[in-house]
Amino acid sequence: MYTTIYYLCAPLLCLRWVYKSFKPPQYREPMRERFGIVRRQQTSSIWIHAVSMGESIAAKTIIEKLLKLKPDLNIVVTTTTPTGAKQIIEGLGDKVIHHYSPCDLPGTIKRFTKRIQPSALVIMETELWPNWLHHLKSKNIPVILANARMSEKSAQKYLKFRTLSQQMMSAFKLVLPVNEKDAKRFIRLGVSPERCVTTGNIKFDQVFKSNGDESYFHSWENNPSTLVWLAASTHKGEDEILLKAHQKVLESLPEAKLIIVPRHPERFDEVSDLVAELGFSFHSRSQPNTWNDDNQVMLGDSMGELMLAYKLSDIAFVGGSLVLIGGHNMIEPASLGKPVLSGPHVHNFSEVYRELSTQGGAKTVDSVESISGAVTRLMLDQQERQLMGQKALAVVEQSRGALDKTVNQLEPFL
Structure with missing residues (x-):
């Protein structure tokens, strides 16, 4: 029965692959x-x-x-x-x-x-x-x-x-x-x-390479007072929540920066439109002519540079967790000693997240208010931010x- 259904669906699979060939x-x-x-x-x-x-x-x-x-x-x-x-x-x-x-x-x-x-x-x-x-x-x-x-x-x-x-x-x-x-x-x-x-x-044993130009944020990282949080591997349904959270962060910390990196390249344009619609000043990683020190948001629309973005950020939110995707690899930011924020849907990494959370290296957030609150507190408290990152790194090293x-x-x- 399974094979028969698969044969019947094969033409639809071909159409799907052809459709996806455009993006x-x-x-x-x-x-x-x-x-x-x-x-x-x-x-x-x-x-x-x-x-x-x-x-x-x-x-x-x-x-x-x-x-x-x-x-x-x-x-x-x-x-x-x-x-x-x-x-x-x-x-x-x-x-x-x-x-x-x-x-x-x-x-x-x-x-x-x-x-x-x-x-x-x-x-x-x-x-x-x-x-x-x-x-x-x-x-x-x-x-x-x-x-x-x-x-x-x-x-x-x-x-x-x-x-x-x-x-x-x-x-x-x-x-x-x-x-x-x-x-x-x-x-x-x-x-x-x-x-x-x-x-x-095995993911605890991976050596994550920070590919790409070390000046990923350009002059942002040259200003010690500029704090950057990263929303990584985001999916449809998450971007608006995270961007609205950043609006609230900016109310307390006008110099705060957000990097938002959609999980799938085909969504880059969609997220770019959303950032503009919400009124942020922003630039795209792939377009040097848009780079500006004063911009509030950067769209991470490049491939293979996520680890570098983690490395140069102060706080990491791992996407796929505010929606029913199941979360993505929070070991990556933890291995770099970054405090980890995540939504409640982490079944793809449930054991990893449970250990990070129990040891104090990760925190669950599930709304505009809780995300903005957590980001703001960590940005204002350097000691707490560094301690949370150290605890996340310790979990990785012990595992x-x-x-x-x-x-x-x-x-x-x-």
């Missing part, structure tokens, strides 16, 4: 790859799959470690989104072979695996495709789920399709959850306990070690 254009490139038409490998490969940017960053960390151990490994990496592809291509270059992920049709996955000859598949976090798993199991190709996460909400959804879920879970040779709670959920869904080994969250545990578990499959 951003990278979606136009992989159409043939989506149906498994890729270059044939002459030797067997290790196939590593990551969905988007976050998973790709974690995958890159594992790959770099694996290549240090075995430099001759033939690694094929698939990603679902252009942002994920960018991380792999720019971060690893010709050390790996990159393709966009094949869709979950039986013929497609057969064609794809025949061409890349995988000896094992490592899936990052939670990307479960029934036909992928069924085919690889039938060919006795080990499938490992690394840095595996499973929220209670997702587990309940899978339990509604118990038979299908159990079939998928039985395909995994090994599941490496980030914590014991996730491990119990995978076991509840059908993973054998002996195949479930908790390794911790390292998952990468080595994960690689040790993967070694027998290489």
Whole structure:
């Protein structure tokens, strides 16, 4: 039934990819790859799959470690989104072979695996495709789920399709959850306990590089009295709340600055229009002719510079958390010793956020008033701001070690 529905939806998927090819254009490139038409490998490969940017960053960390151990490994990496592809291509270059992920049709996955000859598949976090798993199991190709996460909400959804879920879970040779709670959920869904080994969250072991020009804010950072807060990876429904919060911050601190960085490039123009509509003086990172020291807001419409923006900001709000996205990677600002603010919807990083919050490195905000209040208090109190950042950094440093545990578990499959 699942496969039949997928076949019926395939034409709509093609239309979706064509539509998305207009923004951003990278979606136009992989159409043939989506149906498994890729270059044939002459030797067997290790196939590593990551969905988007976050998973790709974690995958890159594992790959770099694996290549240090075995430099001759033939690694094929698939990603679902252009942002994920960018991380792999720019971060690893010709050390790996990159393709966009094949869709979950039986013929497609057969064609794809025949061409890349995988000896094992490592899936990052939670990307479960029934036909992928069924085919690889039938060919006795080990499938490992690394840095595996499973929220209670997702587990309940899978339990509604118990038979299908159990079939998928039985395909995994090994599941490496980030914590014991996730491990119990995978076991509840059908993973054998002996195949479930908790390794911790690899994202704590990542080395985040601050790519880009060190003068990201230009002359803003030359003025010691100028304080900057960053609203990172924002989604539709969040921008207006954050911008209105900044309006209230400016009432108490007229010199305060806000950098707002939408999660998806296709929303840059939309957010730019909103900033203008609310009456802010602002400039865009990508347009030097608009830069002005007196502007109140900067639109971060560049790619690959988010870590630099975190590094040069005083306070970080992590987006995707005021709406039901589930939050984004708050380890990034925490690793730089920044105080972290987040909305209440953090199920993608629930354990990470719980630890940061419990230790005093992160605070939950959920409205214009609470956001502006928290930002204003931290800007006015340098000691509190620095202490909160130090506590966030301490959580990251105490949680390292998952990468080595994960690689040790993967070694027998290489």
